[in-house]
Amino acid sequence: MVKKNVKHPMKGRNERISRKRFLRMGMYAACAVAAEFIIPSCGNIDRLFSSPDDAFRVRARYWEHLSDRAVRCTLCPNECLIAEGSRGRCRTRVNRAGVLETLVYSRIVAVHVDPIEKKPFNHFLPGSRAFSIATTGCGLSCRFCQNWQISQSRPEDISAESISKEALIRRATESSSRVIAYTYNEPAVQFEYCIESARFARERGLRAVIISSGYINAAPLKELLRHLSAVKIDVKSFREQFYRDICSGTLAPVKRNVELVRASGVWLEIVVLIIPTLNDSPQEIREMTRWIRTNLGEHTPVHFTRFYPMYLLTNVPPTPVSTLERCREIAVAEGLRYVYVGNVPGHRFENTYCHACGSLVIRRTSIFSVENRLINGACPSCRTVIPGVWS
Template sequence: MKEARFWALDNGKIQCELCARHCIITEGKTGVCGVRKNNKNKLFTMNYSMAAPINVDPIGKKPLFHFYPESFVLSLGTAGCNFKCDYCQNCDLSQSRIEDAPARKVTLKKIHSLAKKGKCRGIAWTYNEPTIWYEFVFDAARFLRKKGFFNVFVTNGYMEKEPFVELSSFIDAINVDIKAFNDEFYAKISRAHLKPVLATCRLAKELGVHIEISYLLVPPLNSHPLEIQKLSRWIKNTLGRETPLHFLRFFPAHRLTDVPATPREALVEAQQIAKMEGLINVYINNLSGSKYQDTYCPECKEMLVHREDFYTILNRVTDGKCPKCKAEVLMVASKK
């Protein structure tokens, strides 16, 4: 255990100020995430350096399509989460306590050597919600940045402003999972709220962190055309029309097993709506054998990046431009 940051003591109770839940935590108890504990009127992080699992992934799997597209990242997660999503695919990890999870202690040097061995360009903080092991992510991200690696953060967007601003010095890209564009879904399915998530997206943009958005489409709960329209308009007006939007296919999992997997037509319809609203880079990610993962020139419509199963097979973006019509293309670290 290590003393945590971002909390206040009031009347013998601790209020955690790391995420928008603002848990009040009494002696001996943990917050909603299950990994921040009040021990004798101090807040401790119980999962500092306790990682599970650790894998090498193509960056497209995070998903990040417009950031070092050919690169591989060392992905790390831990136990616990500040959300309680009914459909969580990683519930064995996200809803478990640190003592029950298959987590093992990992040093910064070990992460560095694994990343080098895996020929990774960066580190991805992912799988569960990385906010909840903030202190370790902060220390590791700072260390690994100094060693020449980038850091990407795959998040539900619930971190508070002050910790996010501090961490953003070492975070190069984020993927924010917007779970729905209606608060009823957030309350019912994830036991959370939409507003703080949108605030984090806005803040990331203001801070100059590369941002992409994921949206797990769960018909009929968050797939109404008007909802997709509102989501797309918000992204265009707040984050910019070039901001990548990834629609993901839902598969029954955890407590949400009475809703069928997302039909192909629903994903295609959502993609069409988002494009009609003016978004340029809209993808359907986990539809096998689909052409919906490719990037096209916003002007001449030339195919620029071809992907298969999250791997970049071909990248024709040169100096951030389309090689045919020279239009500017959003692509961080495209080849020279």
């Protein structure tokens, strides 16, 4: 649960978001029904309560000692240099007496059972439930973040519960979820818990997936992939300048990571949130989709999703549906076979059509699969196998 008078992390610690602005953002959130985000104060969370902070501290993975008890975290491309007593940029890793600790091991601030289509995954176990969890923090600072209340907060600013890996599996099973989804904030910042619980889940027949910005270093990503069944990565733009100016990050590691996921054999889908004037130029979309076609393959599902004004980007209007359709046309012209329009409930390109004969194989409404015509993963009309994980 977010505390009242949420501090605005980008405008100084004493500035507070007005009630009027907070309510307006809540209205936008309600409009964006298909988007993979959660507003903790809107009642989507099953259970929340405070736990002592020490319950969530464990020694972190992926860091190195420097001189004077300083450390360098090597989990994500920020590679923060952290002095004794300080934290990294994601706010979740602290240098305690020369040892890097995570503050978010099993610290869960959001729990919800979602359709897998909400993540969105359109080619991964359609119609299944995903037991979805999140913690706080992120290595990026996107000005349009849809989950900024948790991604840009310190762990201690948001009430949390501790969920052991055993409890996680039990609760997922009780909710008839086949999938555990690490989502809403960047799962990489909860690496230690994510990898342990994902391994535990797989051993018990559940599938683990992450919904990620792809902002993680190669070594931890490779280790994590061994325990995952699917990965959704947000490619936020195909311009370094966008990543630098809008997200305070870089594009290059994201491109490397989607290639790593593809090479690993773990199922991959890509989402591009199209923001008017910032990342919607035909030239950029053409370069991006050509790169995806060449480096990831023509069958990689790509979702162009609609932006709604949010967080620090409230002066930009929602994406026109025609813009999303134009992006899709460009992607198809570049050779991609499964290109979706997202966050536009009722749009015909929420559906999956066979790449060989064009027959409708999965019909969706918003975040729900309402009709699945696949027969053993193949088109019922022409018998072409549709790429994906269907059972």
